[in-house]
Amino acid sequence: MDDILAQVLNGCKLAGELEGCLATLANQPQLLLSSCEKVVDTFNKVIYSLSLQTSQHLVLGEPLHGGPRLGLTMGEGSSSHGFMQPCMDVMNQENEIGGLGIGGGSSRSMGMIEFGFSQSVEDVDVFGRRGEAPVTGGRISDEPSSSHKPSSRKRKDGAGARTMRVAAPRIGNTEIPPDDGYTWRKYGQKDILGSKFPRSYYRCTHKNYYGCEAKKKVQRLNEDPYTYEVSYCGEHTCQTSTSPLVISSLPPPPVTGATLTPATSLSTSINLGSWFSREVDSGRVPAALPSSETPAGRDGDYPVADLAEVMFNSGSSGSSMDAIFNSKQEHWKG
DNA sequence: ACCATTTGACCCGG
DNA sequence: CCGGGTCAAATGGT
Numbered sequence A: 001m002d003d004i005l006a007q008v009l010n011g012c013k014l015a016g017e018l019e020g021c022l023a024t025l026a027n028q029p030q031l032l033l034s035s036c037e038k039v040v041d042t043f044n045k046v047i048y049s050l051s052l053q054t055s056q057h058l059v060l061g062e063p064l065h066g067g068p069r070l071g072l073t074m075g076e077g078s079s080s081h082g083f084m085q086p087c088m089d090v091m092n093q094e095n096e097i098g099g100l101g102i103g104g105g106s107s108r109s110m111g112m113i114e115f116g117f118s119q120s121v122e123d124v125d126v127f128g129r130r131g132e133a134p135v136t137g138g139r140i141s142d143e144p145s146s147s148h149k150p151s152s153r154k155r156k157d158g159a160g161a162r163t164m165r166v167a168a169p170r171i172g173n174t175e176i177p178p179d180d181g182y183t184w185r186k187y188g189q190k191d192i193l194g195s196k197f198p199r200s201y202y203r204c205t206h207k208n209y210y211g212c213e214a215k216k217k218v219q220r221l222n223e224d225p226y227t228y229e230v231s232y233c234g235e236h237t238c239q240t241s242t243s244p245l246v247i248s249s250l251p252p253p254p255v256t257g258a259t260l261t262p263a264t265s266l267s268t269s270i271n272l273g274s275w276f277s278r279e280v281d282s283g284r285v286p287a288a289l290p291s292s293e294t295p296a297g298r299d300g301d302y303p304v305a306d307l308a309e310v311m312f313n314s315g316s317s318g319s320s321m322d323a324i325f326n327s328k329q330e331h332w333k334g
Numbered sequence B: 001a002c003c004a005t006t007t008g009a010c011c012c013g014g
Numbered sequence C: 001c002c003g004g005g006t007c008a009a010a011t012g013g014t
Helices: A002-025 A029-053 A081-094 A122-127 A266-282 A304-312 A321-331
Strands: A059-061 A107-111 A113-117 A162-167 A184-190 A199-204 A215-220 A227-233
Touching (some): A002 A029
Antiparallel strands (some): A059 A113, A184 A199, A199 A215, A215 A227
16 A cells, blocks of 8 residues: 555656646647656556555546547557546546545546456456466466466456456547556457457566566447456556666655655655656557557657656666566565 | 467366 | 367567
8 A cells, every 4th residue: 555655646746747847848748748648657557556455446437428538549559548538637636636536435537447346347257367376377388298287277266356447449449448557468359258349368568577467358348339348367566566776866756755665665656767767668558559568668759758858857778678677576576 | 580469279167 | 068268370560
């Protein structure tokens, strides 16, 4: 929880900084956009984390239908924004960032995301895996021969699945599931009985490097093609906690303390940092958009980097994903 | 060449 | 046996 709170603070801080730079950013829509995304991402993380820890039903919004959707959705490949939108809304509504209503009670009012918990949703148990070998679930292990049994090929009790509903972009590519701030790699798709739309399976892109076992399933609802039901399973051991490194030079937090707490909450403040850097690298690509995340940021389309620099003055040199995750993973872990 | 998605096959639980 | 989850070869993009 501390971490989460710290993250919230970070988000607030970011928002504050954004506010401070508004004048400057006013002329740079792109920068403004990217900075807003940062803030949103930060809160998305919080939401995600909360969804993991809480068993509450976080309703961030209604599936919307005719709702304002995609403000940010620009054409294709920007699916990711769907998720953020709600957050932004929240920010706006709460005006004083300090008190996001993200917590439990806040129901709706945001936009289109609805977090829930698997337990109530039928899919839930899907991802459960046997408690054993984390990283290599199945055959990944290189020994075909000895492969007695993949072991984790099927569902077990997915006690930890969290599900949420997210509105899909109504324009542009509506097939792309919303981005939740993490980068996912699709590893399968299946037609599900009774569902008009196939279900897509994703796992954390960094699974290979850091054994992050987070997974998620994305499925469009029959009743509402514009709404996705996303089920998360497993926690991110890669990014969530994020690490300090990248943004080593966060400016003295306007928001007092809270931001950096030594060890434990290392994650938090840092989180943001890494987030930034990370996003910067990847140019913030939609999760669903596979190719999206590439290790060392490739596309520089987004001025994010600039933003980051401006805001954090962080020349944080080469922050490769590896660097980021390396440090991270140690601090986090369930 | 590398990496991500696609897609059919495989495997397992119910 | 069926449905769902995962694997991995094939394919495509950068």
